[in-house]
Amino acid sequence: MRGVSRIAATYRIRADARAIAERAKAIAVEQSVEMPVQAIDDARVLAEIVGRVEDIQDLGDGSFAVRVGLAVATTGPEPGQLLNMLFGNSSIHDDVTLEDAALPPEILAAFGGPRQGIAGLRARCGAPGGTGARAMTCSALKPQGLGPEALARLAGRLAEGGIDFIKDDHGLADQAYSPFAERVRAVTREVAAANRRTGARTRYAPSLSGTLDQMRAQIRAARAAGVDTLLIAPMIAGVATFHALVREFPDMAYLAHPALAGASRIAPPLLIGTLFRLLGADATVFPNHGGRFGYSPATCLKIAEAARGALGPLKPCAPVPAGGMTRDRVGEMLDFYGSDVVLLIGGGLLAARDELTQEAAAFQREVASFARA
Amino acid sequence: MRGVSRIAATYRIRADARAIAERAKAIAVEQSVEMPVQAIDDARVLAEIVGRVEDIQDLGDGSFAVRVGLAVATTGPEPGQLLNMLFGNSSIHDDVTLEDAALPPEILAAFGGPRQGIAGLRARCGAPGGTGARAMTCSALKPQGLGPEALARLAGRLAEGGIDFIKDDHGLADQAYSPFAERVRAVTREVAAANRRTGARTRYAPSLSGTLDQMRAQIRAARAAGVDTLLIAPMIAGVATFHALVREFPDMAYLAHPALAGASRIAPPLLIGTLFRLLGADATVFPNHGGRFGYSPATCLKIAEAARGALGPLKPCAPVPAGGMTRDRVGEMLDFYGSDVVLLIGGGLLAARDELTQEAAAFQREVASFARA
16 A cells, blocks of 8 residues: 555564465454454555555475564554564564564654664763774672672773673562662762863763663663663563653663563664664673673674664664673774674673773773774 | 572473583573673672573483573662563573463562452453352454444444453554544444443453553543553563553553563463563453464463462453354363353454444353353
């Protein structure tokens, strides 16, 4: 139908060749009107709302790539409803995965993507872009269970080493043993002191948790302490909550964490790359290949491309490969990802214990030494 | 460690026998401190916070059931953080699923479960419990794309047939073609008119979408129109948002929808049954076996048991088998689930088109005729 804007969603469906046309139609219906089409008598609904099978491709491995056009109008546009229309009910089919979604300009404009983007992250920590660009670095405060002062001491030592971003472990929430507000005050104090000594501009990114209201209060407390970068797990927070914060606090940079995102049978480049970026992630953490998790190099490159490649007018989002990384992989990772990346080493630095500052400084130096000529 | 309250989480891990002890330990670490344990020198963290492997059982199919004790203190208690600690990072391992979680009394008390429970649902629609108990019925307003008045006419005809609960299709949000507030006014008007004519007590459950703030506004508008039952998809809304609403509007009954929940590699009885109930679902919709989705009869029974079986002081949550059900399955479903159930037929009734009221009435009569002697 001319004039109807659609998202082209691609599903991978395990099926045999005789059944695939029927399956494809069923998915198109499931993800739109969710009822027998022959029972619909509204002409506009039939023409504009019912999902439309646009292409079926045999992938030659017992599965098919099915492209379905889903009406933009059904998504609101609202972040939860976007996810609902893309994969709500079909997520329950264990032979269907959501592989890709081509987002039309209205969707990009409605959500707007990263407010800071990679350039904004560079500006925060003073890492040059363009000629002489270097990758950025990140580490994490762990283990949970430590109190605010102990975490603040770790942060001070990492900052002393010059790390660009120090994020809370995603397990740090607002627990009794480390209340958010107290932790933020203690950590920012130590990071600021280290910055004064070193002249560096290390940023602390505390982890948000709870409801929209609780997160708002956390952001206000963090901002009062000088924080301008935050960590959030969109699939735990809820995508609507995440995006509401991006709109309400557009001066903040948001680092997205993939917790629970791996549980989805949505292709990681789409969910962790494109969709988190669409909703406003300035950087997105994902498990690098060869670490504790099983993503392949190809998947990792696709995530990086989805995060920072061209996507209409949206700013690029920094890929943050992580999950068991160590210093000896810095060169290889920079070769692989280039300089528009944030390298995250958490436990691998903390394992240095008494040598934490030196280890952090060595990590920072190594990354800087790979600056683009 | 005596005195430390733990959640016993059971993961199913594909691994070979030589590797499983190491894998089990790695999961216990991933879901707690997420860093090399040898780099932790805080005795309390080691004793009380680090996850503890409690049992490893060979399932004989190339996988192992690994029970891990996770400290309750790490969860907040906060709904998102509970999910995060149960499965946040491990969701990214495609050879790990979360199978079960034994929730200690503090967790049950902290979240509190259904506020109405099955008895509260029965009271709403006037379906007797105890001796003479009958199952409840539900249908859905579809297709999305119709305007408020067209949906209201459908609702009026379903109500005329005496259906207990009429829910919005989970695809109905706050779209331009059917704004929430307008839809609720139109549908409640028609349902109330039908109730006056029939003497029945059909309830309309509109579907919530958007942020916590948007959902609050939706609930206020719905309550003003006489609504006392709501539909929400916790995995799309975010579990924290869902639970915040349960606390703020404890007089409402909440019908949980499984959209996006099937995407998780969390066993459905745990997520859709136990966890949704824990957070306050009074009824939980799931795909019945033999419909459009692939859950087995055994999985469906386990979901029903998790939803309504004994769980500390928590009220039972009504199982709502759905997903392509038809009238000819009523007897079989009631034999299978008993009378503490809500039978949901959506498209299967709507397909009757001009005979919708008669079809709804026949569905209602059939269910009532199976009342417990």
